[in-house]
Every structure is written in C-alpha cells, then in structure tokens.
Amino acid sequence: MMEGTCPLALLAAGTEAKVTDVRAGRGMQARLLGMGFCPDARVTVQCADRGSIIVSVGDARYALSRGIAMKIFVGIAKGSA
Amino acid sequence: MTREIRIALTGNPNVGKTTLFNALTGSRQHVGNWPGVTVEKKTGKVSRNGCEFEVVDLPGTYSLTAYSADEVIARDFILDEKPDVVVQVVDATNLERNLYLTTQLAELRTPLVIALNMADMAEAQGNPIDYRKLSGFLEIPIVRTVGTRGEGLQDLLDAAVKEAKTSPHHEHTIGYGNEAEEMIAKLTDPLSADRTLSGKYPLRWLAVKLLEGDENVLAKVRGGAASARVQSILSSINSDEYEATMADKRYEAIAAILPQVHRTNTRGTTFSDMVDRVVTNRYLGIPIFLALMWGAFELTFTVATPFMTVIDTLTVWLAEFAVASIEPAWLGSLIGDGIISGVGAVLIFLPNILILFLILALLEDSGYLARAAFIMDRPLYALGLPGKAFIPMLIGFGCNVPAIMATRSIESEKDRLISILVNPFMSCSARLPVYVLFAGAFFGAHAGGVMFFLYVLGIAVAIASAKLFRSTILPGEVSPFVMEMPPYRLPTAMTSLMHMWSRGSMYLRKAGTIILLGAMLVWALASFPYGVEYGSAESFAGMLGHLVEPLVAPLGFDWKVAVALIFGFLAKEVVVGSLGVLYGAGEESLTDALFADPSLSAATALALMVFVLLYMPCVAALGVIKKETGSWKWTGFAVAYGIVVAWVLAFVVGHLAPFFIGGA
Ligand SMILES: Nc1nc2c(ncn2[C@@H]2O[C@H](COP(=O)(O)OP(=O)(O)OP(=O)(O)O)[C@@H](O)[C@H]2O)c(=O)[nH]1
Numbered sequence A: 001m002m003e004g005t006c007p008l009a010l011l012a013a014g015t016e017a018k019v020t021d022v023r024a025g026r027g028m029q030a031r032l033l034g035m036g037f038c039p040d041a042r043v044t045v046q047c048a049d050r051g052s053i054i055v056s057v058g059d060a061r062y063a064l065s066r067g068i069a070m071k072i073f074v075g076i077a078k079g080s081a
Numbered sequence B: 001m002t003r004e005i006r007i008a009l010t011g012n013p014n015v016g017k018t019t020l021f022n023a024l025t026g027s028r029q030h031v032g033n034w035p036g037v038t039v040e041k042k043t044g045k046v047s048r049n050g051c052e053f054e055v056v057d058l059p060g061t062y063s064l065t066a067y068s069a070d071e072v073i074a075r076d077f078i079l080d081e082k083p084d085v086v087v088q089v090v091d092a093t094n095l096e097r098n099l100y101l102t103t104q105l106a107e108l109r110t111p112l113v114i115a116l117n118m119a120d121m122a123e124a125q126g127n128p129i130d131y132r133k134l135s136g137f138l139e140i141p142i143v144r145t146v147g148t149r150g151e152g153l154q155d156l157l158d159a160a161v162k163e164a165k166t167s168p169h170h171e172h173t174i175g176y177g178n179e180a181e182e183m184i185a186k187l188t189d190p191l192s193a194d195r196t197l198s199g200k201y202p203l204r205w206l207a208v209k210l211l212e213g214d215e216n217v218l219a220k221v222r223g224g225a226a227s228a229r230v231q232s233i234l235s236s237i238n239s240d241e242y243e244a245t246m247a248d249k250r251y252e253a254i255a256a257i258l259p260q261v262h263r264t265n266t267r268g269t270t271f272s273d274m275v276d277r278v279v280t281n282r283y284l285g286i287p288i289f290l291a292l293m294w295g296a297f298e299l300t301f302t303v304a305t306p307f308m309t310v311i312d313t314l315t316v317w318l319a320e321f322a323v324a325s326i327e328p329a330w331l332g333s334l335i336g337d338g339i340i341s342g343v344g345a346v347l348i349f350l351p352n353i354l355i356l357f358l359i360l361a362l363l364e365d366s367g368y369l370a371r372a373a374f375i376m377d378r379p380l381y382a383l384g385l386p387g388k389a390f391i392p393m394l395i396g397f398g399c400n401v402p403a404i405m406a407t408r409s410i411e412s413e414k415d416r417l418i419s420i421l422v423n424p425f426m427s428c429s430a431r432l433p434v435y436v437l438f439a440g441a442f443f444g445a446h447a448g449g450v451m452f453f454l455y456v457l458g459i460a461v462a463i464a465s466a467k468l469f470r471s472t473i474l475p476g477e478v479s480p481f482v483m484e485m486p487p488y489r490l491p492t493a494m495t496s497l498m499h500m501w502s503r504g505s506m507y508l509r510k511a512g513t514i515i516l517l518g519a520m521l522v523w524a525l526a527s528f529p530y531g532v533e534y535g536s537a538e539s540f541a542g543m544l545g546h547l548v549e550p551l552v553a554p555l556g557f558d559w560k561v562a563v564a565l566i567f568g569f570l571a572k573e574v575v576v577g578s579l580g581v582l583y584g585a586g587e588e589s590l591t592d593a594l595f596a597d598p599s600l601s602a603a604t605a606l607a608l609m610v611f612v613l614l615y616m617p618c619v620a621a622l623g624v625i626k627k628e629t630g631s632w633k634w635t636g637f638a639v640a641y642g643i644v645v646a647w648v649l650a651f652v653v654g655h656l657a658p659f660f661i662g663g664a
C-alpha cells in the first residue's frame, strides 16, 4: 500500500519506494524514462549523504543531483524489506 | 559478390558497443567502464565469407529522444542515414532498461538484430537468458555475444545479413491504450498527406514521437504538408503526460515477457554497492581520491626512474658518438645535437608516460572514474559545473584532445563551453616530461610531491576559472547531474596493458614526427646563420630568444627557455626537446646541464613548470577547441586567457618559492 507521495530526494538511504510520477522537463524526461525511472518502477536509495544521491533501479545504479531527484515522485511501500 | 552491408551499432551507454566494434573490425577504439566513452561515430570494415561489411560504432543513448550532443549523433545516424541493419547491443545483466530502447527501434521498423552482450556476466550471476524464447516474443533475431572474448561475432554477422534481406520488419508493436491509440490514429491521418516524411519514416512512429513531444520530429513536420493539422491536434494535449504513460506501457510490455525468459528479481546489495559505501562516503570520498592521485604520481616518478637512467645514458652516449664520428661535422651535429639530443630528451620519459597511461587505464576500466565524478559533484556544483564535467578533466591528464571531445556528453551548451575552456589547464601527459626533468634536477627526493602539487594546481586553476566564467561571461544554471554508476569490474591485465600501449605508441609516433620536426627546427635555428657558434646568442635561435626574453625575464627565464616555450606550442614535449637541442650534447645529461646552469634555480624551475602547465593549449588542442566550439573567438580567448594566467601564477610562484624552499 502507498502512504502518499514525496520527491525521491527526501528519502533516507536504504529506503525502497515506487515511482509515481516524473516531471523533469523536455529532454531530461525522456532520458530518465529511458533509464527506467518510469511510473511503477521500484527504486532504492543507496547513498544519500551528499549533494547528490545514488539510486538503484533494477540492477542499474544512477547518481542524480538533488535537483533532479526533487522531480521524481515516489510512494513508499509499507512494510518494504 | 553481394554489395556491402552497413551495420550500425547502437544501444545504451556502456553496454559494450565499442568492444564489439573492435572485435568485429580489428580496430582499437577507446573502451572504458563508464558511460559516454564514445562521443562520435566511428567506421570500420570487415569481410567474412565473401560478404563485405561496414560497421559503424555510435555513442550510447537511453532513448531515441536525444538530449546531449553525443546522443544527437547516435539518433541522427539511425534516423537519417538508414543503415542496412541496426544492431542493438544489449547488456544482458540489465535487460529491462535495455529493451526499452528496443521497443523504440522496433517502432521505427528498421532492420534490427539484438546482440545480447555481457552474456558471460549474466551467466556468472546465475541468471542466464533464454534468448531463443525472447527472440520469439520480440520477433527480433538475438545473438549471444561476449565482446571482451570475441564470442558470437560470426553469428552476429550472419544474423545481420539475413535481417538485411528480410522485409517487412516488426509488425508487432506496443499498444498504448485507448486514449493514446485514438490520438495516434488522429495524427496518422494528416501525416500520411506529407509524402516526403511518410516515405521516410513509419507513420505510427511519427505519430508516437509527436505525441511524446519530440522536438526533432516536430521540426521535421513543421513546414510540411501536415504541419497545420498536426499542430492543431497537438495544441490540445499534454505531451508530458503521454510521454510518461507511453513509457509505462512499454515497460509493462517488457515486464510481461521477462519473467518467462529469466529470473527478474533484483540482486540486492552487490559488491559494487559495498565498495561505494566506502569510496563515496561523505567524509572519506575526497581524501581517498586525493590519496589515490598522490600515490599515482609517486609511482609515475619512482617506478620509472631506473628505466630512465638507462635510456638517458644511452642517448648521451649515442649523441656524443654521432657528433664525434659522423662526417661532415654539420651532419654529425644535426644528428647528434639535433635529432638524438632532441628526440632522446623526450624519449627518456617514455617509462613515465607508460605508467601514467597504465594508471589512467585502471581508473577508467575499473569503474572508479564515474565515482570520482559523483564525489566531485558537490564541490563542482558550488563552483558552477556539474559533477559530470570532472570526467573530461581527468581524461585531460592523458591528453586534452579526447578530453575536450568527451565534453559532448554534457547536456547544457554553456556548461560544455566552460568545460572546454578550462580543460587545457588539466596537465596532459605531454607536460609530464617537463616536470620530471625539472623536478628531478632541482627537487630530488621531493620530485613526486612537486608533481602532485602541479597536477592539483592545474585542477585548482581549472575550477577557479570555471567559477570566474560562470559568474561573468557565461552565467546560467548548472545543468543537473544524472549519470549511471557502472558496476566495478576487475580490469584484466591484458586490456589495461593494451590501453597503455595503444596510447604509449602514440607518444612514440609523436616523438618520430612533430617532436623530431621541432628538434630539427630548433637545431637549424641554433646553427645558422652560417659561421656562428652553435646555440650562441648570435644564432637565429639566440636572436629569437632575445627578442622574447624581455617578456619572460620577470619570471626568471632566459632566452633558451623562451625559445623552448615558443616551440612548445607545437607539442608540449618539444619544450624538453628544444632544451635538449640548445644545451647540446655534452658529456653530461640534460638534467645535469640544467642543474649546472647558473641562470636556473629551484624557484625558477618551479615557475617554469607552472608556466608550462598553464600557458597555452598545443596546436592539436587548439584545433579541437575550434572544432567543438565552432568559434575562433573562443579559441583565441582560450589562448589569451591561458597566457595571462600562466604569467601571473608563474610570477607569484617564482617569487614566493624562495621563502619555502630555503633560498635558491
Ligand atoms: N564481462 C564483459 N564485459 C564486457 C563485455 N563487453 C564489454 N565489456 C566491458 O564493458 C565496458 C564498456 O565497454 P565499451 O565497449 O566501452 O561500451 P560502449 O557501449 O561502447 O560504451 P559507450 O561508448 O560509453 O556508450 C568495458 O569495461 C568492457 O571491457 C562482455 O561481453 N563481457
């Protein structure tokens, strides 16, 4: 079940979540969708203690600046392992 | 004989396109474990079983909607050049995302073959792919390949030949749901009236791209027969929404297939994740990076020293022998004083250069390079550049020419221009001989530390200049940082040594051409007009040097150094080559000759190294700056700015150094 949504940038390291919406503007939007940041994709924050974060989508790992991570909205899955 | 078949290699970044290209065509294009290595199209030929192939390697891209300059190259080639077959190289360890691009390529209805690359990795992870079944689902031929071991090449070419002769292609397309399909149908109707466009691209593909709001396709439609009606349809829709829902449908279609061909649960915490927790740690990240760099320059200096001594002794002996025994005397002088001393002075540094290249190869092949960009993102962002800009900077340690090209993957034009302008401050390998020579002569045991200082100074000047440009002539937002972090891979000795050698041999080639030319030129200037004492103030070299000397005298440089600096414009190694020629072949080596010259002190040597580090891009770098910026104005600016910065910093360093190194 979802507990409401928030930007990916606000998640702590280790949190697993599901993408609900991506609003990154022309060009970047297509790039992010192509990388797998698409509605319903499962993402996990790997590292969040710097200016940018590392997120995993499937078996891929991406570094995203916080600005971009603010434009990807996620819902946190309850009781996610 | 059949005609030549043109194959384009496309796919996501870092999936092994260039590795396959090299294996297929026997080329030696650059490969590395980070996204964005290839930034231009490269062509190679191969013939097998009486069939001729032209293979084109393209930059990687995540989708057919291009964003950065390198992606535009990849997209335009696929769309406009119409290769006979497109081979999409797919990373078998990351199927879902890779197949997203496949759905877009299939919609284009181009002849398509999938090379299921990195199959070895997928199998090693205990997750092999039933690719025959997958091929059936997708209606696209799939060949298992392992680029690094050259497996599957013949099958790939066979599949390409077959696909090139098959038509039509891919009746099967993704369904996008009622709402989107209705819009697609609405758009297809006016589009079919545009004969030129509908003759070139499938109508459905055009409609889908328009619905996604693809600027490039929109531009193609504009002005054509369909323009007015298409635009009126599009004005009523929100293309961002369609783009997201259609992406969703594509991933849904992929997700419906994948569980039937392999295990789809993700792998959880991997070895790479654990390494990343340490090397990207908030407190440890930058210290680890600096420690690695310091270690690298220590190694470059210490490991190479014994080899250098051998080459040095050999050149001195050879030069002396040539001067003494070759008749007539002028020829002996040309060969001994000119060619052997000049080129030899540069060749001595081959061991250093090789070690530097080996270290850079390890940096690229291991996957750490992408982490360095991540670590530096915050400090760079504060100064006005995205973290991605750090990659061209590090590549610049090898050579600024490919480094400036590598800026193509930076999305924003201004960020890219700034990255290009500051890149020459990154100390390329051609400057290494100058440091090794002078640091070795004047700083002895501290040579490694001095070199580290110079490299860091280069980074600092580059970053400070970026900040300056950002806040004055090129203001604007820093483009956001988005970059894939590839899994760490243990570089094999073979690939890293190959890397080292392919660049090391370029250094040798340079020594045999432009450096040789520079040495002969300086020798001629030092020998004429006829009758003057070799290398004296009355020779042409002396006159030229004395002409420029006043400009560099405040830095403590004499006319010989001035001449060397002028010719260093050809290639930075020529600075050393020219000094080798001007100091002539005595019984002592160039190091000793420099040390014995009363006009040179440790402080001057340091100022000289700083000046050479910063003063001017070499001819080749200037050429590529012009090519990538497309502007003489910016090229001229790069030169002028470099000279001013070099002069000021060399002056400061030269005058402050005595206080630190206890007089000169
Ligand atoms: N294990 C394994 N590694 C591979 C294989 N093919 C390529 N690699 C490695 O994958 C990395 C990327 O290879 P490249 O050929 O540079 O990839 P690319 O697709 O050309 O990358 P870009 O030009 O950046 O888009 C390198 O470290 C290769 O050694 C393979 O089949 N198996």
Ligand SMILES: [Mg+2]
Pocket: B017, B018, B019, B030, B031, B037, B038, B058, B059, B060
């Ligand atoms: Mg490549």
